[in-house]
Ligand code: FES
């Protein structure tokens with residue numbers, strides 16, 4: 001796609017790199033008004049910079065440990081543009097390896113997931129153990145005796161760490177630890193995990209994957225956008241009313257209420273949160289399940305159980321969502337192409353009946369033929385096309401800026417329909433895009 005050069009804001013975009021002044025000019029962060037230049041969705045040079053400066057220099061979610069529960073399980077995915085394998089070795093340890101043959105560079109494993117003690121390269125047949133070690137080569141006599149000592153292997157990704165089953169990896173060896181990175185969002189991850197009375201999740205095998213012709217940030221913005229639901233998902237709200245499940249009036253009232261727990265929050269590091277007592281579409285209604293509530297109260301106490309049952313969409317910059325029913329991962333492909341992996345979850349200790357109902361609720365809204373995800377995808381494509389039109393290049397992200405506050409935890413808090421988390425996302429985006437050569441924590 002041709003870079004958009006409106007107003008000269010991206011005059012340098014056709015060059016190999018974009019200078020800091022140009023990047024700074026893409027965000028207008030004024031009093032009560034916040035604007036983003038639409039080139040951030042469209043420009044391929046900016047997209048390449050995002051891969052280098054954000055995706056290949058951040059703690060990126062690569063798998064949940066329950067995706068590889070047994071020794072020998074593996075999945076393949078990517079870290080920025082770099083193909084990787086996440087495997088559980090024969091010793092039970094988790095390995096995150098570059099999916100790159102030590103011989104002449106071919107991707108070694110082409111499956112999306114599976115079970116194997118070894119990976120055999122499709123090009124000349126070199127064989128690597130699932131911890132990355134080279135263990136053999138085809139026509140071995142072509143190499144000397146000490147060949148296996150040559151330090152050839154599937155290279156490990158420099159940094160790997162895990163929090164509550166979420167495995168993150170980072171290409172930057174000098175990055176601050178994951179625990180530091182997750183400080184501002186950790187309490188919400190805990191609440192998300194504790195929807196399980198045992199505090200742990202199980203993942204059914206398989207993934208719902210969908211691709212869309214639009215920029216990755218459209219999904220990042222949308223997952224914590226509490227403004228669009230009444231309009232984009234109007235048909236679903238009507239369906240709930242017609243089925244007798246919930247009146248449209250109750251749904252919209254819950255979403256529009258001011259003064260209750262009905263927040264959009266901007267967290268440190270570009271993270272964000274949508275938080276409601278009720279009215280989040282596609283979310284399981286826990287509060288009416290007395291038996292489940294009792295289990296939570298027994299495990300965590302009455303007050304904590306209440307907090308756990310709050311409805312939340314949690315965004316972890318740049319590409320991970322913890323939704324009530326699932327883990328959602330955004331994969332950027334090009335400026336105008338992305339795909340999403342949706343991993344539904346089961347709650348350990350919540351019982352098969354509740355887990356089945358919860359999954360069914362998930363499928364109804366978020367599933368491939370559900371009533372929610374396809375509507376959102378359609379809107380992403382609409383924005384990608386519309387934002388490229390002539391006229392003003394600016395996108396408005398000002399909603400609620402005049403009324404948001406900062407709480408004791410340092411979180412910026414707006415009404416759930418405000419664009420508070422999106423502003424947090426773009427402030428971090430700008431900081432990271434300007435932070436060439438330094439790791440993600442260097443300016444915090
Ligand atoms: S490139 Fe892998 S064996 Fe040759």
Ligand SMILES: [Fe+2]
Nearest residue numbers: 232233372376
């Ligand atoms: Fe939506």
